[in-house]
Amino acid sequence: MGFSITLTINGVTRTIALDDPRVTLLDLLRERLDLTGTKKGCDRGQCGACTVIVDGRRINSCLALAISHDGADVLTIEGLAQGGQLHPVQEAFIAHDGLQCGFCTPGQIMSAIGLIQEGQAGADPEHVRESMSGNLCRCGAYQGITEAVLTAQRTLDAASRKEVA
Amino acid sequence: MKRFDYVRPATIDEAVSAAAAPGSAYLAAGTNLVDLLKGGVTQPKRLVDITHLPGLDRVEDLPDGGVRIGALVRNADLAHDRNFARRFPAVAEALLSGASAQLRNAATVGGNLLQRTRCAYFYDTASACNKRSPGSGCDARGGDTRLHAILGWSESCIATHPSDFCVALAALDALVEVEGKAGRREIPLETFHRLPGDTPERESVLEPGEMVVAVRLPAAAARFAAHARYLKVRDRTSYAFAIVAAAAALRIDAGVIADARLALGGVAMKPWRAREAERLLMGARAEKANFRRAAEAALAQAKPAGNNAFKIELACRVVVRAFMLAAAGTPERMPALPASPFVTVSGVLTHA
Numbered sequence: 001m002g003f004s005i006t007l008t009i010n011g012v013t014r015t016i017a018l019d020d021p022r023v024t025l026l027d028l029l030r031e032r033l034d035l036t037g038t039k040k041g042c043d044r045g046q047c048g049a050c051t052v053i054v055d056g057r058r059i060n061s062c063l064a065l066a067i068s069h070d071g072a073d074v075l076t077i078e079g080l081a082q083g084g085q086l087h088p089v090q091e092a093f094i095a096h097d098g099l100q101c102g103f104c105t106p107g108q109i110m111s112a113i114g115l116i117q118e119g120q121a122g123a124d125p126e127h128v129r130e131s132m133s134g135n136l137c138r139c140g141a142y143q144g145i146t147e148a149v150l151t152a153q154r155t156l157d158a159a160s161r162k163e164v165a
Numbered sequence: 166m167k168r169f170d171y172v173r174p175a176t177i178d179e180a181v182s183a184a185a186a187p188g189s190a191y192l193a194a195g196t197n198l199v200d201l202l203k204g205g206v207t208q209p210k211r212l213v214d215i216t217h218l219p220g221l222d223r224v225e226d227l228p229d230g231g232v233r234i235g236a237l238v239r240n241a242d243l244a245h246d247r248n249f250a251r252r253f254p255a256v257a258e259a260l261l262s263g264a265s266a267q268l269r270n271a272a273t274v275g276g277n278l279l280q281r282t283r284c285a286y287f288y289d290t291a292s293a294c295n296k297r298s299p300g301s302g303c304d305a306r307g308g309d310t311r312l313h314a315i316l317g318w319s320e321s322c323i324a325t326h327p328s329d330f331c332v333a334l335a336a337l338d339a340l341v342e343v344e345g346k347a348g349r350r351e352i353p354l355e356t357f358h359r360l361p362g363d364t365p366e367r368e369s370v371l372e373p374g375e376m377v378v379a380v381r382l383p384a385a386a387a388r389f390a391a392h393a394r395y396l397k398v399r400d401r402t403s404y405a406f407a408i409v410a411a412a413a414a415l416r417i418d419a420g421v422i423a424d425a426r427l428a429l430g431g432v433a434m435k436p437w438r439a440r441e442a443e444r445l446l447m448g449a450r451a452e453k454a455n456f457r458r459a460a461e462a463a464l465a466q467a468k469p470a471g472n473n474a475f476k477i478e479l480a481c482r483v484v485v486r487a488f489m490l491a492a493a494g495t496p497e498r499m500p501a502l503p504a505s506p507f508v509t510v511s512g513v514l515t516h517a
Contacts, residue, residue, distance in 0.1 A: 133403035134265020
């Protein structure tokens with residue numbers, strides 16, 4: 001039996017035929033829609049490499065059944081840069097060496113964007129570390145990641161103040 | 166993952182009918198269930214997806230001063246609901262000490278109650294497990310038992326319930342609203358989960374097809390707001406299950422305890438309410454020696470299920486420290502590391 005779902009992915013709405021209810025959002029993105037920027041690390045919700053933003057919230061796409069997210073709005077790492085201009089969080093990761101091998105980086109960046117949108121961390125590095133604990137980095141680039149998140153948050157805060165003014 | 170049928174009911178009635186069929190399981194966020202499906206630990210024939218049901222995602226203040234939390238409210242939304250966190254700070258702190266930000270954004274209130282144990286032998290399908298496969302035995306016995314139960318365990322099963330949220334709910338007399346074929350009923354959270362006995366495969370008092378629709382906290386639970394904490398000792402600072410945790414709440418009048426609440430996590434297959442300890446504290450001064458007496462009463466029946474005797478003394482110390490933190494007062498802002506022992510409060514000994 002087939003299923004048809006609608007997803008808006010990086011601003012583009014698409015109707016997707018699913019022949020199997022077991023497909024996770026992660027496998028749908030990577031294997032069927034060729035959006036391989038989102039990484040599969042543990043595939044069990046423990047490492048955070050698969051983090052994407054669904055309806056404005058960061059989640060583990062490996063534990064999300066695609067069929068259950070019918071109608072959702074999904075943002076992946078591919079949807080961040082606009083016309084060759086990197087997202088401020090991407091720029092901050094480069095500026096602060098928030099990566100080494102890069103495998104966890106798409107998940108780290110999507111998680112950082114979610115964290116900044118949640119507005120809970122403020123300027124406290126302890127808060128940032130706690131709130132990024134769902135993203136593991138086996139290269140141990142944590143110090144650069146924390147600095148990148150704090151810098152990106154300041155940049156985005158300043159940009160939003162400008163917009164209001 | 167074994168193939169399953171997928172149904173998406175439009176109403177609670179449809180959901181309850183669909184889930185009453187043998188081999189059915191409810192699907193909410195799936196943060197635990199999808200993991201179990203991938204490991205072949207559970208193999209339902211049919212998933213009943215309740216995430217599209219309307220009206221279950223609200224936090225409502227009730228006319229009597231209590232609060233009603235819909236079963237599909239996400240853990241993060243509840244913890245960050247300012248009005249809720251102000252009135253029930255230990256519940257918010259417990260929620261924020263659990264899992265990761267991504268999981269809290271997805272995981273639901275109902276799913277939290279019904280999550281399965283993280284006993285490694287339950288997860289490993291090559292191991293014998295009476296919970297996963299009744300009658301097959303328990304390979305946890307004599308195995309790696311560091312994180313297993315010290316209270317309420319049986320020869321059949323020594324697993325623990327992994328929830329933090331439920332521990333704070335049990336301390337504060339929460340009620341669970343469930344809907345089934347026979348209609349709606351309410352169950353005190355304290356009696357919602359079952360101890361293993363000879364039937365560890367039955368983890369709650371829910372009948373087949375019954376669905377959690379809401380959790381309620383009574384108005385009286387908010388009277389502890391000024392002195393309510395959750396403390397959780399775990400193997401790493403964040404994103405780990407409890408070795409031992411405690412929700413402790415006090416009402417203090419001129420240094421004397423007018424009322425006390427205590428529940429422990431990580432010690433049994435259910436959140437462990439410690440009523441004898443609460444009784445001992447009534448009318449006592451809010452002092453360390455009295456908290457220690459209460460802690461020893463709470464753990465009086467404890468016995469190690471293996472190489473985990475250290476958890477008994479650890480639990481005593483966690484209880485004492487949780488009460489010391491509660492007595493010092495609920496912090497104005499949620500600590501950067503919620504429920505962490507690595508946060509110092511002036512006047513509270515860190516090595517309690």
